[in-house]
Amino acid sequence: MIRSMTAALLQSDLPFPVRRGKVRDVYDLGENLLIVATDRISAFDCIMPNGIPDKGRILTALSLFWFAMFKDIENHLIATEVADYPAALKPFADQLSGRSMLVKKASVIQIECVARGYLAGSGWKEYQKSQTVCGVSLPWGLRQCDQIPDPIFTPATKEESGHDINIDFAETVRRIGQPLADELRCRTLSIYTRAADYARGRGVIIADTKFEFGQMPDGRLILVDEILTPDSSRFWPADKYQSGRDQESFDKQFVRNWLEGQPWDKTPPAPALPEEVVAGTRAKYAEAYERLTGREW
Structure with a gap:
């Protein structure tokens, strides 16, 4: 059962230095950071003028679920309850509750760590041209959305604006060095495999996902940002999966599909999303949360 919709929070407003991404507002508190997941949604690298109510809370709750599952892997979390935040943040509880992390x-390592278990998106486009994905050779004859025999690590650059750019492993090594590149590949594929096995048992295929890692002052690696959400992953309903075609999904493909049918050239400003697209997208995100966690939203 899905809760009724609340108003979308398009931007948080706290009196601290802030960097605003497509979805998250990141506040610099000095020693630590505060990440606020707004209800903004982007498509084709444009932020839509209206948001998806509860989206930020769903993304935060799902990330916290996975962080708890992978508690053997150090992450950046300090606190998620406003009551446990520094006193200066408590007056802003209405903006922070359920959608923020201290x-x-x-x-942050400037490499997007992508794991792919299925041939979709930019990976499928590259495979059709060269039978490779980010330099990784794959068997001949695979079809769109086919499962890859073994999950592959397909890194990308982190771009301040526009699309991240896929690179091969050799370029990753050139940028960050062999030992760190090896460690990122190992950790990425390990977490993806564990998550994909769990999700399949809940009726969800994780076709691909991306992780971000950071280094602490002593050099140790930790997981940062969100993990395994509909914004950072392709989630497909397992009961409707069929290779050789596009899949139904639990992500913002619902928004992209509507935009593709509009007379819009994919440059700002983007058109406002109609109410039925907003409600449908929210329902997709909430269903992903409920299937994966077994909890009602």
């Missing part, structure tokens, strides 16, 4: 400051 986190450790880490030096």
